[in-house]
Amino acid sequence: MRRIMLFVLGSLMLGLAIITPAAAQTKGLVYYLVPTLNDEFQTGSVSALEMFLKQVGYEMKALNADNKTEIQQSQMNDVIALKPAAIILAAVDFNALKPSIEKARAAGIPVVEFDRQITSTPSDFTSVAGTIEIGHIAAAEAEKMLATKYGSVKGKVLQVLGDPGDPYTLDIQKGFEEKMKAFPDVTIISLPALQWEASNAGTIVSDQMLSNPDIDLIFLHAASLSVAATASLEAAGKQPGEVMMMSSNGAPVGLDLIRRGWLNVEVEQPLYAQAAAIAMFMDKIVGKQEIKAGEYDVIGLKGVLTNETWGPNIQIPGSAITKENVDDPAFWGNQKPPAGTIKSVE
DSSP: OHHHHHHHHHHHHHHHHHHHHHHHOOSEEEEEEESOSSSHHHHHHHHHHHHHHHHTTEEEEEEEOTTOHHHHHHHHHHHHHHOOSEEEEOOSSTTTTHHHHHHHHHTTOOEEEESSOOOSSOOSEEEEEOHHHHHHHHHHHHHHHHHHHHSSSOEEEEEEESOTTOHHHHHHHHHHHHHHTTOTTEEEEEEEOGGGOHHHHHHHHHHHHHHOTTOOEEEESSHHHHHHHHHHHHHTTOOTTSSEEEEEEOOHHHHHHHHHTSOSEEEEOOHHHHHHHHHHHHHHHHTTOOOOOEEEEETTEEEEEEEETTEEEEEEOOEEEOTTTTTOTTSGGGOOOOSSOOOOOO
16 A cells, blocks of 8 residues: 555656646746836836736746845846846936946846836837827826816916936926927926925925915826825815826826826826837847837837837837726726737737
């Protein structure tokens, strides 16, 4: 009896030895170096990238830098030594991570930039939102709101940027202000919330409502900043809708503020599509194959891929979210990942 049991046990162990590697086999391990997990876009990016990469055959592990440059530099060094199939990077500090990008690529490891575009050194692929276009969409929404209030496009706008060292917020500002130049009767006050810190945005709104009580519209460059802005407006005795407000990135808190009447518009940053684009091209990235410029359907959105001096770069447009369409499951802030499976680009 003992021999039979040992035989069965041995057979099971042999079966595990044969089956387990096959079950665990993937095209490779990809590391995602996320700058922080302190906001819903970043936490959402981890789950979205993991989901889409799995669909095309890759395993992913995420490392959080807690918004500390030195931690992310150390993580890059550690990951390079592990020789993964690829590294996805959302940089804490664009200039400080340049040597790490170059070191990884010199070791033959492809580096993909997610959400935070780095143009100072080549990478193997970059997937970003059309941030200047987000600014354009915000300007069009501001134009409509001010015209509805006054009968013409005029008034005072407080624009609360994120960190002034982040190209994401600078591009949104550029797009917004270049469209608003057409309306000389609109005054724009632009101030940065350093480190994307929500409390800084709250302070800006409190101070400006005292010094400029005639502000008509507040435009914040992240939904997380809008939460603090709302608290400041409430503390000032304002009711929902009394001061028009919009923000960008499309986080769940922003959609909730629309439902509660505090936000008029949230301009979505297309998180799901940005992540899906990386997965779609991962085979070509890992295989160091040519990535052709052109238009690509990325889960229903039109991504425009160009070959820049820093490498292949895909930009994906955002959308305006209002009370009329806030419950659309296509918006990532509703946290309903798209159904179906994406495919690798041939």
